[in-house]
Amino acid sequence: MSKDKQARYDAQAIEAKWQAIWERDGVDAASDDPADNRPRYYCLAMFPYPSGQLHMGHVRNYCLGDAVARYKRMCGFNVLHPMGWDAFGLPAENAAIKHGRPPAEWTWHNIDQMRGQLKRLGFSYDWSRELATCDPDYYRWEQWMFVQLLKKGLAYRKEAEVNWCEPCHTVLANEQVVEGECWRCGTQVSHKNLSQWFIRITDYAEELLNDLEKLSGWPERVRDMQKNWIGRSTGARIEFPLEGSDESLSVFTTRPDTLMGVTYMAVAAGHPLAKKAAENDPKLAAFVDECSRISTKEADIATMEKKGMSTGRYTLHPITGDKVPVWAANFVLMGYGTGAVMSVPAHDQRDYEFALEYDIPISQVIAPADGSAAPEGMAFTDPGVLVNSGEFDGLDSEAAKKAIIKALEERGKGSEQVNYRLRDWLVSRQRYWGAPIPVIHCETCGAVPVPEADLPVILPEELQPTGGASPLETCEAFVDVNCPQCGKPARRETDTFDTFMESSWYMERFTCNEYQDGMLDGDAVKAWMPVAQYIGGVEHAVLHLLYARFYHKLLRDAGVFTSKEGGDEPFANLLTQGMVLKDGAKMSKSKGNTVDPGSIIERFGADTARLFTLFAAPPEKDLEWSDAGVEGASRFLNRVWRMLDRVTDENANSGDAEDQQAVDGLRQVIHATIRRVTHAFEHGFAFNVAIAALMELSNALQSFEPKGQTGNAVLREGASALVTMLAPFAPHFSSECFDRLGIAEHAVTADWPKADEAVLKRDEVTLMVQINGKKRGEITVARDADQDIALAVAKADETIARWLENMNMVKVILVPGRILNLVVKPQ
């Protein structure tokens, strides 16, 4: 190779060369051989929806995952690092409408395209594990699982008010409504009463909440978001008998201690009581109607006036028997608790404002515990001591809660209750491009599960969606079946599963993607799960990440795999990476600020693209795209490339006497760098810092002047450490550098270097000298120098001595190896 050619390395040629070699040698394969006794490590990045184009968010996600996987391999782990396709979903249908091609064709074509892009980037996936969720071999097991859930009563069908997105022409689960809008298309959702399929995630609310404690490897904020979403609150369910009726009005409250201060009841406009009362009251009917049409959008709700209207009905207080009026109110939600609340204006701010507005009495029953007066003009919402509460007077709030619940229990009027904000998971969708729900509707037998022998229910792939109703509804070959129970003509369910169903168990399926005898190979799951490191965007904090946790527990309880210690959770560690921004905004086609990964790779190569995305920001923060930054990354690789010339040229030394201090200094830099980079991988994946350290090492090697054999050897030691540690970030580049250095093994399977602590121990250290906390100089002392010696050296230093003139030494603080601080006072 001529000097000229080496000025810039040829990324395109090198990357193609090494990708072919890795594939030939199978270096990326995970081993299922039980005799392979390397420790196992499962590294997973969230699989993509095959839109056809890889975007920078994907690139960042997969660069992070690949760096971790490669590092672990170099550390001697048997690494599972798979990739697949979240292949069902709406964009395929929209594309089908636009192009007049079936969604399946579009999807498979996109998968081919994106697989090519991922391969071009050189990610170390074990491609033999690849799966696509639209493959019947995949979704058949999801259907099988759903049948098991039906049998256990964990899946059910009910009519309920559900979120409806008109453009998407389907219902949505609660988690998929973001600020009143569809998570996918951003349209405001409306509400409809429809009969839909649900899975009882609420049965697992307690475990999903408690197990968050086990997830110490998760970001705090993701755990908090899930905790808030589950929304556990403890209190009491209390029955208020309705006057002139055998029925009672049931409420949930977190403050049973305030029961004696109840002055009115409030029910949702949609509450049966309000509806019934409205039948004979046109004004109330108008109010109920008005409430049913209010916006669900946050801004509207926040500014909305609190309105109510008397229903004319009364309940009887469960303890005193006093009459309590029932109001219909627009701030009570039918969907939470019982759709009715007991109102205590003295101790709830919202109730207080409502009472003032409508002239309802306010009765104080809690006094501040410290004996002070309750604040004027607002509700007193803190716990305190009960007053005006008859037999409960004098109790503190906590004791009163217990006593009042006990009194209610004795009267059969209430009990302690735990309430959750979490709703059951709505899993049916009125879409075509999804996994069919394996149910047959029979007029006599009702909804009958498809017998396991008849699974999978294969989705006909040749249909043409129109954007309105699912084409499945009019596909007679699909719909017309006989009831598996009675044999009479029946109708197949045409709804398909929420695509979050597929993404809820792909991580387990990756351990045994070709297993045919069941949903999962229990041994494989046991061997690989939980995922040691999961990496993806934070936007799935309460969507995918909650569903996948839930589904894992469902699989466990269905006996699909046997749980092992710590096997209750699918993801041991989670890294949530930030977005990729351009000009301060998220890259999007509509903003026209996208950067095509393909063009970057074409210009600079995959290694440069990878290095830049990891260097530009810490992983969990947003990354601002910078073309100049990409060039910087490219320059760095080229600098290393040229620097290797000095290593391979044995005659590059001057032949003078070796500068021992420079040699020792360089060795210290080498081993300090190994320590720093290793630390980054083991703690928090701060690759930006790791790469900065490698740049420093590169700079140190560049400025080092070897004089003879010793110098050459240390330079070589440093260069090989540098390219070895670059391998997780720029694997093709490192591989080629290994070749140039004449190292026989593959860079990507080389052993990760170990820092030699003996090298890092210095005999002499530099101490910063402070006078009254301000830096005034530096001294060099022996590593184990004590205070007296350090002080003597400091006093001998001219500049420091000047600061000590006419001063009395008050205090001396020595932090060995770091600082010497002298506290002085004028004489």
Add this chain to the structure above:
RNA sequence: GCCGGGAUGGUGGAACUGGUAGACACACAGGACUUAAAAUCCUGAGCUAGCAAUAGCGUGCGGGUUCGACUCCCGCUCCCGGUACCA
């Protein structure tokens, strides 16, 4: 409102359990090489004052603890994310 997280040079970002703030890079300026440019290499740089040595100031704001605070405590401001009449 509540729950998280954050604020460090012109920019992205470093700083281990309190111990030399600004590593590394980008952008910038000057220089070398070149007929010229690109590429590359060298040098400079937090701000203010000064020719300079140097001094003062400096991690959103105001207090505090400490020999010493980007780091810990108290009180604010602003920004980002989540969530919401949740009873």
